[in-house]
Amino acid sequence: MNLKATKNLITKVLLTLGSVMVLASCAVEPALMVNKEPKQTASVWKVTNGENVTYFGGTVHILKEENFPLPAQYDKAYAASDKLVFETNIDGMESPAFQQQMMSKIMLTDGTTLQTRLNEETYARLKEFMDSRGMPIANFHPLKPSIVGITVTVMEYQANGLTQEGVDKFYSDKAKADGKEIAWFESLEQQLDFIVNMGGDDENGIINYTLDEIANLPTLIEDMLGTWKSGDLAQMDEKLVKPMADGFPQVYEDLIIDRNDAWMPKVIEMLNDKPTEFVLVGAAHLAGKDSVFAKLEAKGYKIEKLN
DSSP states (O other): OOHHHHHHHHHHTTTOTTTTOOOOOOOOOGGGOBOOOTTOOOSEEEEESSSOEEEEEEEOSEEOGGGOSBOHHHHHHHHTOSEEEESSOSGGGGOHHHHHHHHHHHBOOSSOOHHHHSOHHHHHHHHHHHHHTTOOGGGGTTBOHHHHHHHHHHHHHHHTTOOEEOHHHHHHHHHHHHTOEEEESSOHHHHHHHHHTTTTTOHHHHHHHHHHHHHTHHHHHHHHHHHHHHTOHHHHIIIIIHHHHHHOHHHHIIIIIHHHHHHHHHHHHHHTSSSOEEEEEEGGGGSSTTSHHHHHHHTTOEEEEOO
């Protein structure tokens, strides 16, 4: 894989923050995307403080073609909202200035290579995997280990049929076309820093975590899409969130706990103002003891699934 191809992949995965969340850029015609079947379940909720309403939609950032049309609850929340709030500025990913900044951050510039940053055992394991996929590992030597992990993950998801744009990209495009106000929790620079620094100093850990995840990918995909479609937060926590927290706690802290904590003041502000927002974030941010919903329930907010 050359650097241009790597850059295109990283552009697609800036919303990957979490073990099962990736973003693809395949275009799908919006008019075909919304399911009008009224009795579908979905990862869409209404949060109230007794007066104001904020809708939350759990997203998966890359989907299979068979996952469309989307459940009607998403469109119901969209129609009832004045403003959409995403994790980051999706449109900004394609700007030349950000592309240049991204390349400067994903490359190793201190004289080291992927091989010298990893121990012998981890490097050998990664090379064995790359060889099995027909990818020369030397092509990845200029990249930081966290970026290699994410790039490999995205390629594997695409190979398993997840090639369609996700919920957030679809509704970002729809809101732009409809002239609805759009906001986001994090800048692109913040998201890029999360990815580059993912796993902290444990670079061998992030590669091994990635390879372990890939080994269980069919089950992971089934669990991800199944819990997302049903909106079953308990199962989402059990099958996706807890394994991340137990298996690689630094990633969990960086990508779930810290970010949820940073988002909360903005979420509370939304619930205290009059405009109605539709917040679309990765579904893993809404499940489990450290989730946005757990923090809101602790403050007395009412959370109910949208029918």
